[in-house]
Amino acid sequence: MTMTQTSAAAVEAAPRHRSRAALASGLVLLAVVLAVVCFFSITLGSRGVGIPTIWKAFTDYDPSAASQTVIREMRVPRTLIGLFAGAALGLSGVILQGVTRNPLADPGIMGINAGAAAFIVFGIMVLGAQDVSTYVWFAFAGAGVATVTVYAIASLGREGATPVKLALAGAAVTAILSSVTSAIVMTNVEALNELRFWQVGSLAGRYFPVFWQTVPFLVVGLIVALGTGRALNGLALGEDLAVALGQRVKLTRVVMFVTVAVLCGAATAACGPIVFIGLIVPHAARLLCGPDYRWMLAYTLLLTPTVLLLADILGRVAVAPGELQVGVVLGVLGAPAFILLVRYRNLAEL
Template structure:
């Protein structure tokens, strides 16, 4: 069978017009669902607000009105960060799973988020960096170092970087980096109090300055990620066939790893190292739309913010008037999903 025939024999990568129409309809539905979740993210919490209050907060803002201030200064930036950071984590997870052919790949599992967090804490605590737009570069460096380290460790041996070896290497690197982060933070009590919520992943306390300083990097990473769908489809056919079709595999992988570093680094700088969500949601997207990465990425773009914001809402309501940080809620929900993927590998074949 020729290369062209084999490429044409991959019907799963060439959806029919009917399936494309169904997927487009599903995408539109997800846009509407995300809008609904954003509405609840703005209105629900310890202080409930109604539509009239939301309208006044933007049309006739009264700084003396506590409810309107909560909406404009707390919940709107929190929701916007949830949208962009969630999209970044979902896309980075989908890209990692595609480029490594590893169903267990995720920025949290592979230590990328932990690397970004360690470098951020080092920049803040040791070098005195205060601006998000400055220490986000430390996040990119940490994410890149962690990615290279994990992949390098997993590559040792005859079998190369297998899914299990990548997961084990990621767990080991994450443990080391998390210990370093804790050691740095615990030397300063005030910093420990300030960063303890951020360390587990939090949307609380992330205001407009954080959003405006990270959104350019998040937007850049999202645009780059959405452009990798065709290349990921080529890699899905196998490295030999991708090379035969003219794809520059090494360059493609390098670009994708850089994209993941941008996405994970910016998301970690914005709301801390949130784990598991980038692992589970791409599999959910794959279950819905099949193996075409152009659709997997598009669906992950919307599904991940929906899941993240829903988890944030649950965290606000479950111990109201207190609050459970979104990273804790995602961890509680994501750990069983991770175990399920490990136990039933056929659920996550790539």
């Protein structure tokens, strides 16, 4: 290589290097923001606590101190579940949008959360499953059944599973499964009172037993999901080119759909069906970092729990001393964002 060619290569590499540095700096900034949001998630609520109380709760715990008990037994597990469940739903949204080539795909719209919720309610109310470690398997089954059903319905016809058909099939399956869930719950008054908050998606009342029984599945799913960036980039080039590059497209799609089922099933088992967050945040990540799915996954990993915890904090302080469930807050905020996404769809093309 000549000196001129070497210089040209160095000039071309410099912008890419600066771009990578900027993207890495963005991740660091997002991590700092997420840490701050976690701090406020622990301190804000109907009972305000300060840093000295938090410090004592972990270094010199006094079980008789109500504020310390609230921190250790309620807000810390609530925040941890929000972190992992938010990340799971966000990465699921990125994978679904990449695999289906549908900018409007997310676990809520495609019926995956509704499937997990319906199977969980069936397991609890009909089969008597009470422990999270038991009904989380119902969540996986429901998420898997919903995924297969939506994709099978959308695949009918000569065009195959187009983005529009996937969205319509997901809406239909969601409506059916939500009706089944409501029918089961409405037949039992005690169940209605017990599950009505959980049905809309909630971090309230989710303590350490729930966290420890779902976090192994979430961790495994998150690790696999973060490793799908290169495969998603290949699919973004088109199926034919991906095959030409040596990618096993069918196997890749199966692995990704299984990963989504695990992530959504575990997240739904932990805090109920939460909508919109897996749809909107991946597009925000795309605006920040560009179309490379490796960076999109990393950005979404930090952005989604930040948004989820902010919505949970807002629900706690907006009607204090009462509380709005996080699913309600995200529904109110996510619906206008969804309308804008549909209205200006050219901004969200994959």
